[in-house]
Amino acid sequence: MTSNFNVFQAWELWKKGRPLELVDKSIEKSIFQSQILRCIHVSLLCVQQNPDDRPGMSSVLLMLVSEVELPEPKQPGFFGKYSGEGDSSTSKQQQSSTNEITITLLEAR
Template sequence: MAPEYAIDGLFSVKSDVFSFRVLVLKIVSGKKNKGFEHRSHNLSLLGHAWKLWKEGTALNLIDTSIEDSLQTSEVLRCIHVGLLCVQQRPDDKPNMPYVVLMLSSETVSLPQPNQPSFYNERSLVEVDSSSSGKMFSSNEITFTSIQGR
């Protein structure tokens, strides 16, 4: 969900661009955004991709089962465009026609992405210390059932 929509309830033509990045990063990494875990940090898949990008090791994001069949320059371009789609300010995000152009033409130069929205580390709460050391988030939900007379 685009941060401008999640935080302020504002939907724009750039909101679909944010969702598109999820698809790009999931395809490249072979990982789901929800439930993504890494042994050295509590970042989401997006945060992990940004961390690798800033370290100059974005190729480490690639799913090992597909890395032999990919062209490095194309994958790096996909990651780059994906990170452009998740920038904090909607004005910094490209629109979908420009995203398609960036992905389909290697002659289009790409600007450097800014830090994405929702980059902060997740705060995880340990539910049960005996549950094999796994960390889980704690969520509560209330359900009301309405029945007619």
């Protein structure tokens, strides 16, 4: 995968049925094409908007080493500014978060 690809491009290629365009040309025609597609599929599941839709690490491992059927990924989170499309409730939400931090300084007596 080239460094110019991002989640938006991966999602668009997945929706268009062309996910192998994400793959480096040197391995594109490999015998491991089904595993490559599976890795892309699992990757899209890992970037779902809702954390409850994202698989845990043990599930990811199971998905990668078995032939278990994978759920269809939904539009990824972090889709934001790269696309003018998407579901209207997501596009109307403000994409921000508030982080709080406490700093404790230790001083000698």
